[in-house]
Amino acid sequence: MKNLKKIRGVVSCTAATLVFAAIAFAEEAGHGGHEETITFMGDWLPRLVNFAIIAGVVVYFLRKPARDFFKNRTSEIAKALEESQLARERAVAALAEMDRKIKDLEAEMGRLIADARNRGEKDKEALIVEGGKVAQDVQAQVKQGIAIELQKARTTHADEAALLSLELAEGKSMETISSQDQERIVKEYISKVGGKG
Numbered sequence: 001m002k003n004l005k006k007i008r009g010v011v012s013c014t015a016a017t018l019v020f021a022a023i024a025f026a027e028e029a030g031h032g033g034h035e036e037t038i039t040f041m042g043d044w045l046p047r048l049v050n051f052a053i054i055a056g057v058v059v060y061f062l063r064k065p066a067r068d069f070f071k072n073r074t075s076e077i078a079k080a081l082e083e084s085q086l087a088r089e090r091a092v093a094a095l096a097e098m099d100r101k102i103k104d105l106e107a108e109m110g111r112l113i114a115d116a117r118n119r120g121e122k123d124k125e126a127l128i129v130e131g132g133k134v135a136q137d138v139q140a141q142v143k144q145g146i147a148i149e150l151q152k153a154r155t156t157h158a159d160e161a162a163l164l165s166l167e168l169a170e171g172k173s174m175e176t177i178s179s180q181d182q183e184r185i186v187k188e189y190i191s192k193v194g195g196k197g
Contacts, residue, residue, distance in 0.1 A: 007065045014058045
C-alpha cells in the first residue's frame with residue numbers, strides 16, 4: 001500500500017510537469033505569430049535534454065516502486081488465480097456431490113414408492129382375504145339365524161297346528177258324539193282311572 005501511494009505521487013508529479021511543459025510550449029507557439037525557423041540544435045536539443053532529465057528522474061525514483069508494484073501485482077494475480085482455481089475445484093466437487101445426492105435421493109424415492117406399492121398390494125390382498133372371512137362369518141351367522149328362526153317357526157307352527165287339529169278334532173267329535181255317548185265315555189274313563197262311577 002505504501003508503495004502504491006508513492007507511485008501515485010510520483011506519477012501525479014510527472015503528469016503535472018508534462019502538462020505544464022505542454023501548456024508553456026503551446027503558449028510560446030501561440031504568442032509568436034511570426035514564422036520561426038526550427039533547428040535541431042536550437043529548438044529540439046534543449047527539449048530532448050529536458051525530456052531526458054525528467055525521464056531519468058522519473059525512472060530513477062519510480063524504478064523500485066514500479067518494480068515492486070508490478071511484482072506484487074503479479075504475485076497477487078497469481079494468488080487470486082490459484083484461489084479461484086481452488087474455489088472452482090471445490091465448486092465442481094460440491095456440484096458432483098450434490099448430483100450424487102440427488103441421484104441417491106431419486107433412487108431412494110423410487111425404492112420407497114415401490115415399497116409403498118408392494119405394501120399397498122399386500123394390504124389390499126389382506127383386506128380382500130379378511131373381507132372374505134368376514135363375509136363368510138356373516139353368511140354363517142345369517143344361516144344360523146335363519147335356521148334358528150325356522151326352527152322357532154316350525155315349533156310355533158307345530159304347536160299351532162296341534163292346537164288347531166285338537167280344536168278341529170274336538171269340534172268334529174262333539175258334533176258326532178251325542179250326549180249319551182259323552183256320558184258313557186266319561187264313566188269309562190273314570191272307571192279306568194280308578195274312580196267310582
